Amino acid sequence: MEKCVSCPRRCGVDRRVNKGFCGVGDEIIVSRAAPHYWEEPSISGEKGSGAIFFSGCNLKCVFCQNSAISTGKLGKVVTVSQLADLMLKLQSDGVHNINLVTPSHYTSRISIAIYTARERGLTVPIVWNSNAYEDVSELRRLDGKVDIYLPDFKYKSPVLSARYSHAADYFERAVDALDEMVLQRGGAEFEGDLMRRGVxxxxxxxxxxxxxxxxxxxxxxxxxxxxxxxxxxxxxxxxGKNLPDSLGRPLTAAEYDEIKAYALRIGITQGYFQEGDSVGESFIPSFDLTGV
Ligand code: SF4
Known part of the structure; x- marks a missing residue:
């Protein structure tokens, strides 16, 4: 936190007094902690995933679906101990797992919170729901603590990643991060229909x-x-407004069908496709401090 190089941005700022690209200082800011039902079926199950949404982001994609919180300006400050208690509260509500959403700029604090929550009785799996623009040495803090990695993999093209996420090196850094995640948790295990560990x-x-x-x-x-x-x-x-290129419109059914056909043609058999009614702002939760 004194000279933050916790992610590939490597801002080098003192987060006790300044903010780097992610937009937050050294305090954990949470904008929502509640059951969430719109993840993959093996994560949400019937009772929901216990999603804790963190404020701030180290990518800030121009098309961000969670722009209300990615700036880091909306949310409530919580201590490590309070974060552990939020996890326990969600577990007592009956969720299948604890789903840490956009957590990467708080990794060191969150790793302590997970440890604390386990000591206090947390038994459900921990899900690390990140953008994959992460530092491998930070991810190693999570070895043995995170059960399921749920990273994005947004681009291969450096032109697109620079234009849409301000990170020309996104692909290289995401590969490094995913290599580490697979090393820690590759090869899935299930309990019934629910994933217990995996990527x-x-x-x-x-x-x-x-x-x-x-x-x-x-x-x-x-x-x-x-x-x-x-x-x-x-x-x-x-x-939002003034989105570049074709980002001002939804994906067409023809575009998605082409990708689905391609995925099947190259032999991908382990995975998920979305149904047509997944598009829409109703899919984006309210960041109104619910549960915090
Ligand atoms: S975590 Fe934030 S301050 Fe630290 S290097 Fe990444 S973007 Fe910069």
Missing amino acids: IVRHLVLPDCIEDSKSVLSFLHRRYGNAIYISVMSQYTPV
Whole structure:
């Protein structure tokens, strides 16, 4: 925190007094802690995933679906001990797991909170729901603490990642991060229909980015095979004004069908497709401090 290099941005700021690219200082800020029913079926189950949404983000994609909190300006400050108690409260509500959403800029604090929660009786799996633009040494703090990695894998093209997420090196850093996640948790285990440990990699298909989506899916399948599940998402929703290129419109059914057919053609068998009604702002939760 004194000279933050916790993620590939490597801002080097003193987060006790300043903010880096992620937009938050050294305090943990949470904007929502509540059951969430719209993750993959093996994560949400019937009782929901206990989603804790963190404020701030180290990518700040121009099309961000959670822009209300990615700036770091909305939320409530919680201590490590209070964060552990939020996890325990969600467990007592009956959720299947604790789902830490956009957590990467708080990794060291969260790793202590997970340890604390386990000491206090947390037994459900921990899900690390990140954008994959992460530092491997930070991820090693989570070895033995996180049960399920649920990272995005957004782009292969450095042109797209620079244009849409301000990170020309996204692909290289995401590969490093995913290698570490697979090393820790590759090869899934289930209890009934629910994942108990494993890696699910999400790819959100963007309008007019079909060739890059194919490159991403091909790369993931060749490199990791059945060590991972792949979730191919169609839920892109235009949020905000002045979005570049074709980002001002939803993905078309024809575009998503082309990607689904491609995924099946190259032999991806472990994974998920989304249904057509997944698109829309109603899919985005309210960041109104529920549960915090
Ligand atoms: S965690 Fe935040 S401050 Fe630290 S390097 Fe990443 S973006 Fe910069």
